Amino acid sequence: MGDQNKIDRRCFLKWSAMLGGGLAVSSSLLSCLDRLKEEGVVTIEKGFDGFVIRTGCPAHNCGGRCVLKLFVKDNKIVRIETDDRPTDEVNDPQLRACVRGRAYRRRQYHPDRLQYPMKRTGQRGEGRFERISWEGALDLLASQIKRVRSEYGNSAIYIPYGTGSYNQINGRQTADRLMNLLGGSLGYYNSYSWACISQATPTVYGTNVTGNQRQDWLNSKYILMWGWNPAEMRDGTNSDFLIKKARENGAKVVCIDPRMSMSAVALADEWIPIRPGTDTALMSAMAHEIISENLHDKDFIDRCCLGFDRSQMPKGLEAEESYTDYIFGRKDGQEKSPAWAEGITGVPQETIQKIAREYATTKPAMLYQGYGMQRRAYGEQPVRGGCVLAAITGNVGLHGAWSSGLGLQAKDGGPFWNVFPTGSNPVKARIPVFLWTEAVLHGKGMGKEYGVKGTEQLDNDLKLIWAVASNALINQHADVNRTAKILKDENKVEFIAVQDNFLTSSGMFADLILPACTQFETWGLEDGWKYGDEVIIMPQIVEPPFETKSDYHICAELSKRFGVYDAYTQNRSEQQWIEWVVEQYRKSRFPEIPSLDNLKKENTGVYAVKVNNPEIAFDKFRENPEAHPLPTPSGRIEIFSSKLYELNNPKEIPPVPKYIQEWESPFDASAEKYPLQAMGHHYMARVHSTHDNNDWLAEAFPQRVFINPMDAGKRDIKNGDMVRVFNERGSLLLPCRLTPKLMPGVVDIPQGAWWKPDGNGHDRGGCVNTLTSHRWTPYAFGNAQHTIMVEIEKA
Numbered sequence: 001m002g003d004q005n006k007i008d009r010r011c012f013l014k015w016s017a018m019l020g021g022g023l024a025v026s027s028s029l030l031s032c033l034d035r036l037k038e039e040g041v042v043t044i045e046k047g048f049d050g051f052v053i054r055t056g057c058p059a060h061n062c063g064g065r066c067v068l069k070l071f072v073k074d075n076k077i078v079r080i081e082t083d084d085r086p087t088d089e090v091n092d093p094q095l096r097a098c099v100r101g102r103a104y105r106r107r108q109y110h111p112d113r114l115q116y117p118m119k120r121t122g123q124r125g126e127g128r129f130e131r132i133s134w135e136g137a138l139d140l141l142a143s144q145i146k147r148v149r150s151e152y153g154n155s156a157i158y159i160p161y162g163t164g165s166y167n168q169i170n171g172r173q174t175a176d177r178l179m180n181l182l183g184g185s186l187g188y189y190n191s192y193s194w195a196c197i198s199q200a201t202p203t204v205y206g207t208n209v210t211g212n213q214r215q216d217w218l219n220s221k222y223i224l225m226w227g228w229n230p231a232e233m234r235d236g237t238n239s240d241f242l243i244k245k246a247r248e249n250g251a252k253v254v255c256i257d258p259r260m261s262m263s264a265v266a267l268a269d270e271w272i273p274i275r276p277g278t279d280t281a282l283m284s285a286m287a288h289e290i291i292s293e294n295l296h297d298k299d300f301i302d303r304c305c306l307g308f309d310r311s312q313m314p315k316g317l318e319a320e321e322s323y324t325d326y327i328f329g330r331k332d333g334q335e336k337s338p339a340w341a342e343g344i345t346g347v348p349q350e351t352i353q354k355i356a357r358e359y360a361t362t363k364p365a366m367l368y369q370g371y372g373m374q375r376r377a378y379g380e381q382p383v384r385g386g387c388v389l390a391a392i393t394g395n396v397g398l399h400g401a402w403s404s405g406l407g408l409q410a411k412d413g414g415p416f417w418n419v420f421p422t423g424s425n426p427v428k429a430r431i432p433v434f435l436w437t438e439a440v441l442h443g444k445g446m447g448k449e450y451g452v453k454g455t456e457q458l459d460n461d462l463k464l465i466w467a468v469a470s471n472a473l474i475n476q477h478a479d480v481n482r483t484a485k486i487l488k489d490e491n492k493v494e495f496i497a498v499q500d501n502f503l504t505s506s507g508m509f510a511d512l513i514l515p516a517c518t519q520f521e522t523w524g525l526e527d528g529w530k531y532g533d534e535v536i537i538m539p540q541i542v543e544p545p546f547e548t549k550s551d552y553h554i555c556a557e558l559s560k561r562f563g564v565y566d567a568y569t570q571n572r573s574e575q576q577w578i579e580w581v582v583e584q585y586r587k588s589r590f591p592e593i594p595s596l597d598n599l600k601k602e603n604t605g606v607y608a609v610k611v612n613n614p615e616i617a618f619d620k621f622r623e624n625p626e627a628h629p630l631p632t633p634s635g636r637i638e639i640f641s642s643k644l645y646e647l648n649n650p651k652e653i654p655p656v657p658k659y660i661q662e663w664e665s666p667f668d669a670s671a672e673k674y675p676l677q678a679m680g681h682h683y684m685a686r687v688h689s690t691h692d693n694n695d696w697l698a699e700a701f702p703q704r705v706f707i708n709p710m711d712a713g714k715r716d717i718k719n720g721d722m723v724r725v726f727n728e729r730g731s732l733l734l735p736c737r738l739t740p741k742l743m744p745g746v747v748d749i750p751q752g753a754w755w756k757p758d759g760n761g762h763d764r765g766g767c768v769n770t771l772t773s774h775r776w777t778p779y780a781f782g783n784a785q786h787t788i789m790v791e792i793e794k795a
């Protein structure tokens with residue numbers, strides 16, 4: 001990424017000490033600190049004239065859960081450091097924060113924090129609001145919910161996906177609990193992160209719990225980081241650290257990615273650039289090489305798999321195409337050889353042959369799939385392809401191996417994320433999370449062709465949206481210009497409420513803005529992100545400034561207007577709910593966890609369980625598949641899926657994993673007009689769209705489009721030029737950065753930048769979703785936002 005993208009922790013600390021501005025803080029902060037002192041939460045540190053408090057890093061779905069060490073002086077957080085516990089390096093590692101956590105003060109004390117409720121005065125999207133009281137704001141929202149329930153029914157109300165807060169009592173789950181007490185709201189399934197991988201993995205294994213505990217990675221001898229970038233997007237605190245330790249322990253690490261990511265630079269022995277959207281072609285060619293050279297694990301395949309060849313086909317489907325039929329072209333006439341894959345992927349056939357042989361013969365081996373490749377057209381295919389490579393090489397159910405797929409950790413699937421009880425939703429209809437705009441447009445009558453579950457057809461149009469800790473109404477959803485047009489039409493969605501810390505791109509389209517406090521300003525608790533065996537307490541550090549309230553407080557006040565206050569709160573304060581949550585952990589995952597009072601007194605910020613003997617996924621199945629069958633229809637690893645076969649859509653949902661050319665592709669006729677593939681990776685400057693207004697992070701990691709010098713030269717573009725990136729859906733104006741660390745033919749626009757349209761229709765914020773498509777994947781109904789073709793020119 002270059003020297004301009006390096007950030008020095010010492011510089012952060014120096015800036016912290018020099019900082020003198022920021023928001024005015026409530027004078028009641030002192031009483032908050034007094035309470036923490038009485039409870040033993042704060043400590044005194046030599047050389048610092050103030051208090052030190054350890055807490056969880058505010059949970060914005062970064063892919064990690066870390067410990068922050070806050071230095072509080074004169075009623076302000078003046079410095080942030082990270083976990084300094086003396087711990088076991090591998091079995092119980094420190095939970096050390098990245099630059100996003102350490103720079104959090106710039107968000108906490110940002111002058112643009114929402115201060116009070118506001119009501120829209122202009123057109124939706126114009127951003128014109130007037131201040132109103134909390135009583136008026138809550139009365140307005142309550143009256144709109146009552147109106148829509150009366151006129152249309154509860155299924156016309158929607159609380160969209162949002163991951164801006166995950167500390168139990170801050171976040172969208174607080175609104176879910178209230179609506180479920182009021183008769184429910186339209187539900188959703190899937191996520192923007194994991195739609196394809198969470199739906200496709202079970203078609204092979206019957207479960208998403210396909211991963212060993214991470215400490216077992218140190219037993220691996222060969223690791224394929226396929227589109228995986230833990231150094232930047234985390235994917236569980238310490239995932240990058242444990243890969244580093246595995247490499248120190250002798251593992252060879254190979255990174256397959258269109259860009260030379262931070263993980264490729266810091267963790268890998270070799271970087272293999274690949275054309276985006278062609279991962280399944282490379283996987284198929286690797287299988288061709290492995291099988292041709294007799295490097296597959298025949299014994300494991302015979303005992304544990306279904307559909308590898310014609311001898312293994314399901315009963316009644318013996319004449320259908322097996323996996324080897326596809327690989328050797330017995331049906332379509334095209335062998336999926338390394339030479340064939342070279343022309344598609346851009347990876348030389350010699351390299352394909354080499355990594356195929358290394359992966360098959362260096363035992364045990366890991367193939368860890370990142371999530372970007374499944375946020376593409378036909379994103380289900382590389383997920384299944386990676387699982388099949390693991391299966392045919394026998395890298396399942398062993399120490400140091402990895403079954404691929406989603407990889408939730410054995411044996412229980414890992415962290416819970418949210419324990420705060422939302423109750424059951426009386427509205428049984430659910431839509432794919434990515435298709436909420438289609439529910440606005442088509443609504444009543446929408447059925448299974450749109451992935452609707454729980455009912456044959458929707459019985460309502462969407463009329464009220466209440467977005468809590470979510471920027472997915474605009475910024476993080478696809479095809480922003482289309483979405484903005486949909487939301488501007490007040491005949492469709494009649495009322496929109498947005499509850500957040502800042503006036504985001506989504507907030508600009510709200511009829512009502514409710515100012516929420518940050519996670520330093522209320523009680524909370526978090527556990528690991530996907531992986532980890534720890535619980536991190538989050539005491540209230542400061543009082544909510546101005547008129548901000550926690551999401552729980554807002555919902556509790558709203559519940560009074562519906563007569564369900566006692567049922568909603570159960571007479572618990574915010575801290576008492578966290579005490580209740582700790583007890584739920586004791587009853588389930590962590591029977592030895594101390595009470596909240598004792599956790600506070602320990603003042604480490606975290607309860608962690610050492611992992612001395614990591615769990616292995618599918619070890620019992622491997623030993624005896626008949627006695628310990630998988631939860632698949634056959635009880636085996638389904639290389640050929642009867643479930644997918646029954647869908648009768650072999651071109652888009654084949655029963656064996658196949659390479660399918662994307663609907664926007666360099667090999668398509670549309671590439672003549674838009675010849676460059678665009679991608680939007682997770683950036684160190686942001687957590688999705690959170691932190692986009694953090695000046696320290698923006699200075700270290702400015703928003704720009706990255707382009708290979710070969711592509712720039714053809715367009716007479718020089719480093720630092722302002723450029724226009726465009727396609728038929730929209731146009732961006734932003735500076736460029738020339739870099740050889742990106743495959744030619746590909747440009748990279750880091751995702752999450754806030755959409756800022758000018759008067760001429762150009763986005764000047766650098767929001768990649770200005771260019772993305774709303775088209776969804778065929779099986780999971782997931783977002784395919786990384787499938788983008790664009791052109792670039794000098795601005």
